Amino acid sequence: MNEALVESIKNAAYFQWEQTQFPLALSQWxxxxxxxxxxxxxGILCEDDIISVLSNDKVDLGYVEFVRHxxxxxxxxxxxxxxxxxxxDAEKILHNSEWRKSITAVASIxxxxxxxxxxxxxxxxxxxxxxxxxKV
Numbered sequence: 001m002n003e004a005l006v007e008s009i010k011n012a013a014y015f016q017w018e019q020t021q022f023p024l025a026l027s028q029w030x031x032x033x034x035x036x037x038x039x040x041x042x043g044i045l046c047e048d049d050i051i052s053v054l055s056n057d058k059v060d061l062g063y064v065e066f067v068r069h070x071x072x073x074x075x076x077x078x079x080x081x082x083x084x085x086x087x088x089d090a091e092k093i094l095h096n097s098e099w100r101k102s103i104t105a106v107a108s109i110x111x112x113x114x115x116x117x118x119x120x121x122x123x124x125x126x127x128x129x130x131x132x133x134x135k136v
Contacts, residue, residue: 012099019092034077037128039103047100
């Protein structure tokens with residue numbers, strides 16, 4: 001079990017819960033793993049990478065697409081049907097520096113350890129586990 005990975009996911013999930021107030025802890029965990037997998041695929045591996053996207057104008061297509069991906073994952077894992085709520089929660093969490101540090105730490109570990117079986121034992125979400133299982 002990768003202790004740094006587990007601790008970073010736990011922290012990211014906590015900050016997501018603090019923002020969204022969605023009560024199911026496991027769903028927050030799954031959401032954090034899915035977001036981190038998305039970030040890793042996009043090459044967003046440090047807080048500065050997220051800040052760079054956020055520095056774009058809010059009507060910039062890159063900004064909109066990035067926030068949309070986070071908001072969609074909030075919808076999937078929380079079941080919140082209000083698009084505006086998910087969008088604003090995504091924007092708010094993206095401006096939380098502690099969440100950014102935690103979620104990019106997970107993305108970095110996914111990138112660094114993607115070809116090791118140890119990583120698979122630490123991932124709970126089957127979708128993410130299947131993604132990395134193909135890389136081992």
